[in-house]
Amino acid sequence: MNDKTYDGPCKLCGYSDSDPCIPTYLVPKTFLNGRYIVGKLISYNGEGASYIGYDTAAKTRVIIKEFMPDTLCSRMKGETEISVNADNSALYKTYMSEFADLYRSLMKLRGMAHIQAVNDIFSENGTCYAVLEYISGISLKTYLENSAGVLSWEQVKELFPPILTTLSLIHAAGIIHRGISPQTIFVTDKMELKLAGFCISAERTTNTEIACEIFSGYAAPEQYSNEINGTWTDVYGISAVLYRVLTGTAPAEAIARTGNTMPEPMLINRDIPQHVSRVIMNGMKLSTETRIRSVTEFVDKLFAPPRYIGNEPARGSDGRPLSRREAKILEKKKRERKKTLIALIAIGIVLIIFAATFALALSGAFGKIGGEPSDESSSSAQSSSSSFSQSSSSKPTESSSSSESTDNSSSSEPVEATIQISDFKDCSYEKTAARYEGKLVFVPTYDYSDEYGAGMIFDQSIEPGEFVPLGTQIKVKVSKGKSVVPLPDYNGDNEAAYTEKLEKLNIKYKVEKKKTNDVGEGLVASCSKEVGDLVKVSEGEIVVVYIAEKAPESSSSSSTDSSSQPQE
Template identity: 40%
Template structure:
């Protein structure tokens, strides 16, 4: 028997000579999604990456194994699919330079989230973070493998639901863990039967942590919301849709609803149009009434009216069921009231309704007499008016009214007289001046009012990306950007703001900021073996951005299609590794070989420098790059990664070496 190897699906070892795993039936030749890491890849020199388990807008999760210990692990890779792609048949991620700012910003948030989780690795209800490292132009997090099944599958195996007694036994540790996460500033936003696991010991594990943009609609990444369990505020990225601990309260209560009733809750977006979510007790009478009431309170569509914290939720779920006692007391009171015993309020209400028909049957006249006596006999004729005192206001009321009428008449006469005397053009001028004065007064008043409504706290924008901040705070204030070169900050990074962080501003205020255009000078990178898109990425990485360079297609050069041929600044040839002044206003012109360069031009150019036999040889080889270009692996890649410099294909160097160095065409 030969050496053993890991199965890429179940991570069990089997004989190296076999090609089908005897444990799970995995076939080594099975195809995989080319967008994700190829199974069998070794990461960080020790982690074997297996098959893809799941993915979303933030990244992908793979099964894996630590080759040094042989233990199974979960490998989480940061890979936002709407911002990047992957080099074919490689693990390297390729980022479009236009998405570079967002890619870095979300990766920083991803890193901070997993660092926070690493600090909570001793919590038994969260899979521990074992390692985190940067590789392949991205970041990986290694989690301990979860031995268990999703809560959704567990419920299906247990008649679809659990009793309150079972829930009260296994859920409290999960509640405690969520409270600890909130204290650490982590909001999960995806608590559901798909992210909660249960092992054979009955212990719950919480997984599925992601950056907030994945758990909020239209927040910059492809979002993933669990229908029926996502709070309504997660369906909007506006600042008015506040998210917090109450967002997770909604998810927890929706999870309890599913576990106790066996029914998935109605989606919160559908509920906003027509809320037909039934209380759990109505679906299953075995669910305690107070538990049913608390779950509904925790699923309130209005975040402000919802239970705010996990601590409050747990307190209400496990407190003495006072509602049942009150219901029993109400029933008892009703019985006692029937015999004339009970609380005074209920008794008086009953006295006003029930006894009346009884008295009317026995002696209607007495009833009429008792009602009419206090109404008609108590007041004394008109005696009250003789003692009424005349108010001082009443004494001067009539003179004031007469004076106001007189003043109104005088004003009307004054207007008529004014129109008769003042010429029409003068009147227009006066009205314009009055209107202008009125508008000016309104502006001053509006400014004064806006200064009173300073209820928005100014955040710290320094070191933040301008493109992200502009969209993030568009509902609070407007950013007026001034772009300058700055050697201390990268391109698109804010380095100064007119209002200090922490100060109060009014909503809609204009905030002046200064944004870096990158460093004043940069070193021109080498272009050997790079395609057009790859060199654009290399320029951006070097600090020469798209407003400082231009690409020009040249049909007078021969070379591999879409490869760089020559660099010029202000009409003069420059070489790689020379200094480029971004602030000079001059552009770096990059000439590249046309994909449609004719073979005849190539032959003529080669003939001037080589014997006839060499020219003939070149002519016969010239079509080769054209026929091979579409199948060349790097060619289809439009978004190359920043640090990548792909070497030329093995079959291409001979042709490129024959490229005329002094043919500067353009």
């Protein structure tokens, strides 16, 4: 944030006072804790919102993070106080306590240069706020997009060690990130990396009561299930980041991976050292049991000097080290033996093919004498020919170098990409459909439900846990809200305010005028049903809303008033 001494939109960020604001979140210029000015909303997720802000005491820009899980609470437009849903009060307090504990722990680590520092924590408006360092830089995602899209191993060796050390220290403090990705790592103006994007655990795992934010390709498989998360979860995340940085290719989503379908980094970029490629793949193993378990272990293996088999001097049959001339002669003999072996294999293949061809020709000759060959003999001959063809193509591969073998194995038939179906019940339909866009096709039908809130999924056509091809169509039932709801109170409401309440509850209504002086003109005077009476929403029951219209004074009242005047 900066002082703006001119009219119109901000020349730096484009913000204008006339820009519409999302009613759920704080409006710009809100003053918090007697010190912080709230600016533009820059991001939000299921846990809460982040605003650019200004610290009036330190006179510096900050990031203000507000705990605001919109599935558990709400805020009226123009208000600052948060209203917690009655059914979610206990859960809201639990998550808010975890939010506060997380940022208190991070505040103790603010001496570390490679994480986004936490400057302050306070409670206000029925929620909790954390004030974070404003990072002067861009995300690693943007940095890669603006450059060549890839970094060399030499560049990675310079950039990443400090953030890896920091991650290890964060784990020692009992904090698991769960959201490491190019979006949550920032490149500062000093060309240093900083880790940001810390959230409570429920925000980084699926099937929780708040809308989760998971980074596809960087989230570990256990984040899509009920498996325990740990340091190994962040090992997966940082390994996936290195995969993206070194290859320029985004890693496959964990739940879409099956077996060894994802190519090793060194097969995409030949400049990546073999041991580095292997360590990254070991850090991205789907099984938590076989994956590298800690960042310390990961770093030790990643930066360990590679072991080269060819460093030992050549030795003779008696174990004596050979001279350079003797070693060259020995190597030449080995090459000649290898050529001879390949030639023998090739001759053998030619003889086999010749024998097969001769046999087929012979059987064809007999077939002409004895009539047309049967379907069985024809298919048998084709099968035999196919098997010989396969053997002829596979045998040279066996005799080729190890690098050729690796290339051939990587060019095997692609396995169809699949995705594991999650339990979508009690999840927001809009957010779920957006998160799985391009992976699943959701076909919704809407119906009333007394158990699930409006907009929440309460049934699905494919059982959770099943694996289906990407792009599969899944039918879901989405709640329109309760079938029967109590009529809300209208005391002090005008027409617009009260009809908004009715619309939120799916109650159909019609408005009529009623002459009365019992309430102010334009306010709701009464309804065709009493407040608290049940309205059958699913049957389309209509409630008549009577809006007060000033009634004329009655003539009897006027005559009474005149008769009460003193006579002259």
